[in-house]
Amino acid sequence: xxxxxxxxxxxxxxxxxxxxxxxxxxxxxxxxxxxxxxxxxxxxxxxxxxxxxxxxxxxxxxxxxxxxxxxxxxxxxxxxxxxxxxxxxxxxxxxxxxxxxxxxxxxxxxxxxxxxxxxxxxxxxxxxxxxxxxxxxxxxxxxxxxxxxxxxxxxxxxxxxxxxxxxxxxxxxxxxxxxxxxxxxxxxxxxxxxxxxxxxxxxxxxxxxxxxxxxxxxxxxxxxxxxxxxxxxxxxxxxxxxxxxxxxxxxxxxxxxxxxxxxxxxxxxxxxxxxxxxxxxxxxxxxxxxxxxxxxxxxxxxxxxxxxxxxxxxxxxxxxxxxxxxxxxxxxxxxxxxxxxxxxxxxxxxxxxxxxxxxxxxxxxxxxxxxxxxxxxxxxxxxxxxxxxxxxxxxxxxxxxxxxxxxxxxxxxxxxxxxxxxxxxxxxxxxxxxxxxxxxxxxxxxxxxxxxxxxxxxx
Numbered sequence: 001x002x003x004x005x006x007x008x009x010x011x012x013x014x015x016x017x018x019x020x021x022x023x024x025x026x027x028x029x030x031x032x033x034x035x036x037x038x039x040x041x042x043x044x045x046x047x048x049x050x051x052x053x054x055x056x057x058x059x060x061x062x063x064x065x066x067x068x069x070x071x072x073x074x075x076x077x078x079x080x081x082x083x084x085x086x087x088x089x090x091x092x093x094x095x096x097x098x099x100x101x102x103x104x105x106x107x108x109x110x111x112x113x114x115x116x117x118x119x120x121x122x123x124x125x126x127x128x129x130x131x132x133x134x135x136x137x138x139x140x141x142x143x144x145x146x147x148x149x150x151x152x153x154x155x156x157x158x159x160x161x162x163x164x165x166x167x168x169x170x171x172x173x174x175x176x177x178x179x180x181x182x183x184x185x186x187x188x189x190x191x192x193x194x195x196x197x198x199x200x201x202x203x204x205x206x207x208x209x210x211x212x213x214x215x216x217x218x219x220x221x222x223x224x225x226x227x228x229x230x231x232x233x234x235x236x237x238x239x240x241x242x243x244x245x246x247x248x249x250x251x252x253x254x255x256x257x258x259x260x261x262x263x264x265x266x267x268x269x270x271x272x273x274x275x276x277x278x279x280x281x282x283x284x285x286x287x288x289x290x291x292x293x294x295x296x297x298x299x300x301x302x303x304x305x306x307x308x309x310x311x312x313x314x315x316x317x318x319x320x321x322x323x324x325x326x327x328x329x330x331x332x333x334x335x336x337x338x339x340x341x342x343x344x345x346x347x348x349x350x351x352x353x354x355x356x357x358x359x360x361x362x363x364x365x366x367x368x369x370x371x372x373x374x375x376x377x378x379x380x381x382x383x384x385x386x387x388x389x390x391x392x393x394x395x396x397x398x399x400x401x402x403x404x405x406x407x408x409x410x411x412x413x414x415x416x417x418x419x420x421x422x423x424x425x426x427x428x429x430x431x432x433x434x435x436x437x438x439x440x441x442x443x444x445x446x447x448x449x450x451x452x453x454x455x456x457x458x459x
Contacts, residue, residue: 011157048247
């Protein structure tokens with residue numbers, strides 16, 4: 001890979017495979033390749049239609065502290081944001097297929113990238129250190145249409161002739177990965193939270209006092225768990241997607257660290273200039289019986305506290321979108337919808353708008369990131385209080401994972417229900433929204449409920 005802008009060879013080929021191969025099976029073949037990534041819609045619904053594997057990287061952009069790296073070489077003449085803005089403007093590549101992504105990048109933005117973007121200083125320490133943001137442009141994408149049960153290959157002819165690349169990828173897909181010996185016994189795990197229970201409740205109480213004093217209307221409180229486990233991250237991912245399917249999950253292997261995600265929350269999607277964000281506020285655990293399940297769902301539907309919480313975030317995210325969307329285009333299309341997942345119910349809303357014609361993905365991210373559902377309102381002051389009261393930087397947790405296309409589209413999640421694996425340990429954040437009506441014990445227990453699916457997968 002070379003430093004600098006890459007001009008496109010207009011050789012792209014897209015092929016529908018004669019036989020359907022689920023992306024989760026295909027990823028077992030490619031998972032060991034350098035910087036290979038998987039955006040996984042294991043919960044197949046209206047939100048999770050496509051799963052995407054990115055392979056054969058040719059351009060990797062890394063924001064690491066104050067450094068900006070292009071294919072491993074430091075760039076000092078232009079910022080990460082300006083480079084990306086110019087690259088997207090200079091390399092527009094129209095996608096005439098119905099597939100969501102045929103050319104573009106997959107990657108992540110950490111919460112701390114967003115904190116710096118918002119100009120919020122931090123006095124906290126890193127619990128784990130990874131780059132603030134990574135975006136990798138891939139020559140090849142393997143795409144599963146989970147609704148139609150179809151598999152597609154897209155090659156852009158950048159690293160190799162597109163036809164030759166598709167033939168090689170297709171041949172490789174039919175290879176069977178080596179069968180590993182199954183681990184019969186559960187893995188032992190050691191969980192170390194960065195809060196004692198009473199400390200966490202005290203921090204929530206302090207946040208409530210900030211709300212009563214009028215500093216903020218709502219905020220988000222997080223605790224971080226450090227988990228010692230010998231279970232390989234890829235095994236954790238496959239167990240997690242099986243037992244806790246999600247529309248915005250994924251697995252990313254960057255060599256010295258891995259990301260395992262089962263996120264239920266969309267942050268930003270843009271398709272042909274149409275933008276939507278889908279915040280979650282309000283959680284109840286699933287019941288042990290159908291009667292208890294219905295009771296918990298009804299409790300969430302009727303919770304004035306949760307509705308109030310979500311309404312404040314809807315107002316914040318409407319304002320964020322209005323900064324870059326056409327006047328009058330921003331509308332709330334869903335307000336209080338209950339969605340069900342393997343271990344929890346969530347209360348969600350949907351806000352939509354139309355991006356101004358002179359704006360692109362970078363402008364949208366600068367206006368809206370990090371997502372209001374995991375900061376609070378007003379955003380800047382809420383993030384200051386988060387930094388004051390939480391024990392350590394959030395790092396990746398509550399950032400975003402997803403893709404952006406050279407056709408101007410994007411789809412990014414909120415990084416929740418996500419474990420970061422580095423140096424033999426897993427790092428897992430869990431939190432919830434805090435309002436003046438929050439119950440200290442409930443808020444603490446809610447974090448444990450949200451961590452439950454990943455802790456089970458680690459065992």
